[in-house]
Amino acid sequence: MAQPQAMLINMGGRGNIGDRAMALNVIRQLREGSPEARLLVGPHTLDFMVEEFDLQRYPYLSHCFSRWGAVEQRLGTKARWLKPLQYLFYCLDSLLVLLLIMLKRLFNWDPGWRFMEAELARAISTSQVVFFCGGGYITDVGRLEARSNLVMAWFATLAGKPVIMSGQGFGPFDSWLSRFLVKLVVPRLDTITFRDVEGSEQLLQQLGVEIGQGKAVGDDAMSLPERQVEQTGQTDAPVKLGVNFRISPFTPNLEQRVEAFTRFLSLASNQLGWQIHFYIFETWRPWEEGLVDSIITDGELKDVVIHKTEDPREALYLTRQCDVAIGISYHFIVFALKLGIPVLALFTGEYYRAKMSGLLAWYGKGDWVVPVQQMEAEALLSQCQVMLEQREQTRQPLVDKTVEMAKNSRVTIDRALHFLNAGQR
Structure with missing residues (x-):
């Protein structure tokens, strides 16, 4: 029996403590519920998390896109006339990932290439579930990140994988492409939960997006445990x-x-x-x-x-x-x-x-x-x-x-473990 595998879209890399709190708490619960599973995480996940939870890194689509920076560097410019070429590069890069995914799904063929697009396609194709850890990254405030993540989710559904979005915050959106991708992806999700009481659900309803059984449950870090560490600077200050x-x-x-x-x-x-x-x-x-x-x-x-x-x-x-x-x-x-x-x-x-x-x-x-x-x-x-x-x-x-809220947010973890543990039977 093949080792069960979950592909995680986690923002808990080299950024701030908050993103890391959500990612670590999701990873902790998945590891407790499926000790033998292979858990794939983003390339910037910190070493202490990789070592503690036995994780494997893989590239995101946004990291594949980062090659464009090398093109700009060689040309020595970021001029506006390069924008059409940049968008063409993003499209071709995405199509390459999709082609590799479809080759695996339709013909069970993996050429074994090691470049980033092939690694991403392999991560999607070999996972039992694709899990988006919580956060507010599906927004045009970070347009490229949001779109690349939505495209990865879409590709995973085309590969026949259940996709879970946990504790998400959506919007605002000020571009037609981001709204289009949201409308394309959200109805195809296996499970979705929101971290705010009303805002994200209302926004999706305004866009005419069907959210099915999606509901607000709170943030993915609500059940994060404490880890004791030495406290410094203790005084008798009144407050x-x-x-x-x-x-x-x-x-x-x-x-x-x-x-x-x-x-x-x-x-x-x-x-x-x-x-x-x-x-x-x-x-x-x-x-x-x-x-x-x-x-x-x-x-x-x-x-x-x-x-x-x-x-x-x-x-x-x-x-x-x-x-x-x-x-x-x-x-x-x-x-x-x-x-x-x-x-x-x-x-x-x-x-x-x-x-x-x-x-x-x-x-x-x-x-x-x-x-x-x-x-x-x-x-x-x-x-x-x-x-x-x-x-x-x-x-x-x-x-x-x-x-x-911590109890309610457990629904996405239990759903992911259902797919992981089903792969062990």
Whole structure:
């Protein structure tokens, strides 16, 4: 009997802790339910995950597309007149993958080639199930990534494979091609669940997309376990404020927004004596950590602890020591809510507004969502103080809702294990 195999589309690579939290939690549950299965993951999955869960890497379609960068480099230009050639390259590259998949399905022939397109086609053709880990990557905010993932899902259905999308957030879409691919792919899925209460379902219904038994269950990281790690910087500070903050350099009135946030932290630290715990969620690039350093310096913050780890289970454990929190990363908010910690969710732009509002709607805490453009230092501090006063009343309902969501989100894991374990019989 052939070894069962699942192909995972996971964004938990070298990016942020949140993407990694969803991917790791899905992988953990699949490995527990099917210890002998071969689990294929994206090429940027970190080494510690590959080693702990015995994973194998394979390329995505977007990584096949990356060859175009070498063409631009040789030509020494990214001129607009190259765009038609770029799109032609993407189409031909995709057709090559599809051709290899169809050769395997129709004639059971695999030429054994080792280049990226052949490896991708082989991963799809030999898997019992194709599983899209949760996230908000089916959107025109990241157009190429969204389209390439939808094309991979379509190819998998053409190969006769069940495709599962778990804990997804869809949209916004501002291009006809992305909308077309969504309409093409979603009705062909075996199972789909959403992480926001209404937004994604409503968007798909507006597009006229049939979602079948699809339902909202919450985020794929809701059942992530903690991993104990040494805590540093423990003091007798009256309040420990958890902070996660990063902001695009293209944000309107950037300096004023950062100044307002810095002043808020300065008031909390220097006037109220709160200990500030910064959590770095973008661990690959240094820009988030650099912003934190500048805030500490400009605000003259007195009692500061910085937490940075590659493992989301450790980040979750470290978040537990907070009394109240404020953050801009989706999964920092998830971690706080999961632990029963009251948290203000910051956002910039419509895409992130929908993400934060969709998350807090589960908990009936829409008033905890704050636009970055409307941040005022005194107002943020006042709201945090009110949340602190009410934390004993809010803690258990937050935890209970998270437990409920974690239980409901298990449906996609159980479905994937059904296909994996059926292949062992």
